Amino acid sequence: PGTIRGEIQFEHMYFWYEDELPVIKDLNLTIQHGETIALVGSTGGGKTTIVNLLCRFYEPKRGRILIGGHDYTDLSLQAIQSRIGVVLQTPHLFSGTIRENIAYGRLKASQQDIEAAAKLVGADHFIQRFEHGYDEQVGEGGVLLSVGQKQLISLARAVLSNPEIFIMDEATSSVDTLTESMIQKGMEAIMQDRTSIIIAHRLSTIKTAHRILVIEDGQIAEMGNHAELLKLKGKYYNLYTR
Numbered sequence: 001p002g003t004i005r006g007e008i009q010f011e012h013m014y015f016w017y018e019d020e021l022p023v024i025k026d027l028n029l030t031i032q033h034g035e036t037i038a039l040v041g042s043t044g045g046g047k048t049t050i051v052n053l054l055c056r057f058y059e060p061k062r063g064r065i066l067i068g069g070h071d072y073t074d075l076s077l078q079a080i081q082s083r084i085g086v087v088l089q090t091p092h093l094f095s096g097t098i099r100e101n102i103a104y105g106r107l108k109a110s111q112q113d114i115e116a117a118a119k120l121v122g123a124d125h126f127i128q129r130f131e132h133g134y135d136e137q138v139g140e141g142g143v144l145l146s147v148g149q150k151q152l153i154s155l156a157r158a159v160l161s162n163p164e165i166f167i168m169d170e171a172t173s174s175v176d177t178l179t180e181s182m183i184q185k186g187m188e189a190i191m192q193d194r195t196s197i198i199i200a201h202r203l204s205t206i207k208t209a210h211r212i213l214v215i216e217d218g219q220i221a222e223m224g225n226h227a228e229l230l231k232l233k234g235k236y237y238n239l240y241t242r
């Protein structure tokens with residue numbers, strides 16, 4: 001049925017990096033098409049690793065990942081990455097113009113589409129202030145951008161690619177309040193009707209998620225919505241009532 005398209009399943013997934021210390025331990029999780037999941041938890045718990053695996057920057061050592069009901073190792077890397085729009089914790093822009101960074105190889109994207117995507121996420125605001133606007137050079141030798149601004153450009157890129165699955169790894173480094181509220185609005189615009197996984201540090205993002213997962217030591221320590229987890233008075237409660 002059509003509802004399975006953006007469904008994600010982790011089945012008995014294990015992962016370790018080259019040092020072989022276990023990072024993800026027997027992760028089992030089904031994320032419904034259109035659902036918004038927030039991953040929270042203390043540093044080093046394995047949240048970014050889960051994103052690395054889902055984007056297939058790495059593959060599970062044991063167990064598997066299914067996207068839209070298919071084992072993702074049966075799909076091409078390109079097919080997987082074209083279905084996922086991702087904003088990384090430390091976003092990387094390549095050397096080129098802002099326009100090229102938003103289009104990201106989509107040669108058919110028109111200037112109108114690019115600007116519409118930037119407007120939707122609130123990136124247009126700071127881009128317009130550059131001398132060359134969308135033609136300003138970024139990356140090596142270009143203008144310096146904050147992490148928040150890079151995330152906004154990545155958000156515009158994600159909007160333009162119209163993915164089934166949206167992943168956001170919120171920056172842990174400081175983002176000014178204006179940029180932060182732009183990011184928040186941009187995320188809300190993308191998350192509509194899409195399967196979304198948000199690694200969240202801001203309570204505003206977390207509260208609106210359908211399900212919150214506290215990830216600790218590579219496992220799901222707690223799961224529920226904001227009200228349920230507060231009532232539990234456990235790890236989530238301790239993280240967010242301090």
Ligand code: GTP
Nearest residue numbers: 017018019023041042043044045046047048049050
């Ligand atoms: P924060 O972003 O700080 O909140 O942490 P996180 O939950 O995203 O944790 P992450 O997935 O980045 O890390 C999980 C564990 O894997 C930690 O023990 C890290 O030190 C380790 N780790 C992460 N990336 C690498 C890597 O590239 N190589 C190795 N060897 N270990 C890594």
Ligand code: MG
Nearest residue numbers: 047048049089
């Ligand atoms: Mg991380």
